[in-house]
Amino acid sequence: MATEARTLATGASLTEGLSLEEAAALEARLAEAEALESGARHPAQLEALARYRPSVNQPPSGVAANSGRWVDYVAYWERRYEELAGTRQRPAGGPAVKPPLEWNSYKTFLGRFQRAMEFQRDVAQMLRQQAKLAETQRHWLRGLEHPIVTENVGLVHEGRTSLTYVDQFVVDESSLRPGRTPTVHCFSNKQRSFKSMDKREIESQLKADALEALTKYGGTVEVRRPGHPLFGRRVEVSRVHLVYDEQGLTPSDKRMLMNRAQTLDIELHFHAQQ
Numbered sequence: 113m114a115t116e117a118r119t120l121a122t123g124a125s126l127t128e129g130l131s132l133e134e135a136a137a138l139e140a141r142l143a144e145a146e147a148l149e150s151g152a153r154h155p156a157q158l159e160a161l162a163r164y165r166p167s168v169n170q171p172p173s174g175v176a177a178n179s180g181r182w183v184d185y186v187a188y189w190e191r192r193y194e195e196l197a198g199t200r201q202r203p204a205g206g207p208a209v210k211p212p213l214e215w216n217s218y219k220t221f222l223g224r225f226q227r228a229m230e231f232q233r234d235v236a237q238m239l240r241q242q243a244k245l246a247e248t249q250r251h252w253l254r255g256l257e258h259p260i261v262t263e264n265v266g267l268v269h270e271g272r273t274s275l276t277y278v279d280q281f282v283v284d285e286s287s288l289r290p291g292r293t294p295t296v297h298c299f300s301n302k303q304r305s306f307k308s309m310d311k312r313e314i315e316s317q318l319k320a321d322a323l324e325a326l327t328k329y330g331g332t333v334e335v336r337r338p339g340h341p342l343f344g345r346r347v348e349v350s351r352v353h354l355v356y357d358e359q360g361l362t363p364s365d366k367r368m369l370m371n372r373a374q375t376l377d378i379e380l381h382f383h384a385q386q
Contacts, residue, residue, distance in 0.1 A: 133338055137264035138229075140206075141277050145225050147207030151217025154189075158197055161211060165189070172215055185218050205274045232279050232301045234385045235355050236263050239280055239299070252381060256295060258285040266336035267298075267329065270346075275336060276328045279355075288341055296342070298329035299353045301383075307360040311368060318354075318369055322376040325352050330377075351379055358382035 154164045166189050171182045192212040194200035202209055213221060242252045243259040253259045265281035268274075280299035287295040302321050306314055330352045335342040354373070358366065366382055373380035 131339075134264055137266060137277050137337075140203075140266075140275065141264060142225060143203075143206055144277075146213070146221065147210060149213060149217070149221045151221055152214045153211045153217070154214060156196065156211040158193070161193060161196070165193070166215070181219065181222065185215060188212060188218070228301070228303060231303055231357055231383075231385055232263065235299065235301050235383050236261060236280050238383065239282065243282075253282065253297070256282065256284040256297070257287075259283070259297075260285050260341070262337065262340060265340065267333040268336055269331060269333055278329045281335075281337075281340075283342060285341075294342060294345075294347045295350050296347050297351045297353060298325075298349050299355055300325035300329060301355045301357075303357040303359075305360065306365065311365070314365055314369065315372055318372055318380075319376065321354055322373070322378045325354050325378055352377070353379045353381060355381045355383050358384050 154161050166182075166186045168183055168186050169177055171177050171179060175182050189212045191200060192209070195202055195209045196211065212218075239252060239259070239261045242250045243256075243261055247254065247257065259282050262281045262283075263279065264277045266275040266277055267281075269276075278298045279301045282297040282299070284295040287293065300321070304317055304321075306317075309317065330349050332346055332348050334346045335344065337343055356369075361369075361382065370380055
């Protein structure tokens with residue numbers, strides 16, 4: 113998914129100024145999300161798949177031949193064909209190879225992924241603004257003297273080989289002094305279609321998202337971001353946060369979710385994207 117990651121990184125405020133490590137993390141997250149995408153895919157059998165081979169010069173109706181997204185789709189399709197044929201090596205530890213998404217599914221997937229990354233960047237910017245405030249003035253990042261906010265940090269749990277990438281990884285710089293135990297907070301950002309859910313479904317979604325956040329980002333983890341002050345160290349995550357896009361949530365829904373979150377071992381927040 114390198115081409116798609118670079119496309120998202122060009123001309124988009126959400127990825128301006130990314131380091132090499134951050135760009136690699138974005139590429140890995142994009143590949144992980146694509147593997148989980150439930151949209152329609154082409155057949156996996158190579159002979160059948162070859163009948164659907166796209167051409168840069170023959171885009172679908174209504175799509176310009178020089179459309180960046182169409183050019184990316186053709187490259188993605190060809191790369192996936194080579195991976196299925198065994199002529200292109202897959203990254204070690206990456207998700208299992210699947211046949212390429214159909215064009216319409218691909219468009220929908222990339223649009224959703226980019227919106228999620230924009231929301232993540234907006235949350236990160238808000239956290240960095242909070243980090244500049246005195247601790248007594250913060251609504252978030254309470255209990256941290258000097259928070260350092262980093263995005264898309266790779267983490268590895270004991271007994272596992274695959275990385276998980278946390279949306280925001282926050283460490284209290286003051287806790288890095290000799291003799292102190294690092295204070296680490298992990299944030300999971302979610303955009304959900306709450307408008308289409310009843311209260312029981314909303315509560316069920318909260319439970320699922322809280323469990324996912326605790327499983328992926330809680331417990332003892334090894335930090336795998338080169339250049340990070342905790343790189344290569346195993347640390348105990350002090351707190352796991354779940355951040356919902358508040359769009360579509362009524363005040364009553366938010367009160368219910370906040371009350372329920374108190375029993376789920378996560379700290380819940382709502383954020384309105386700017």
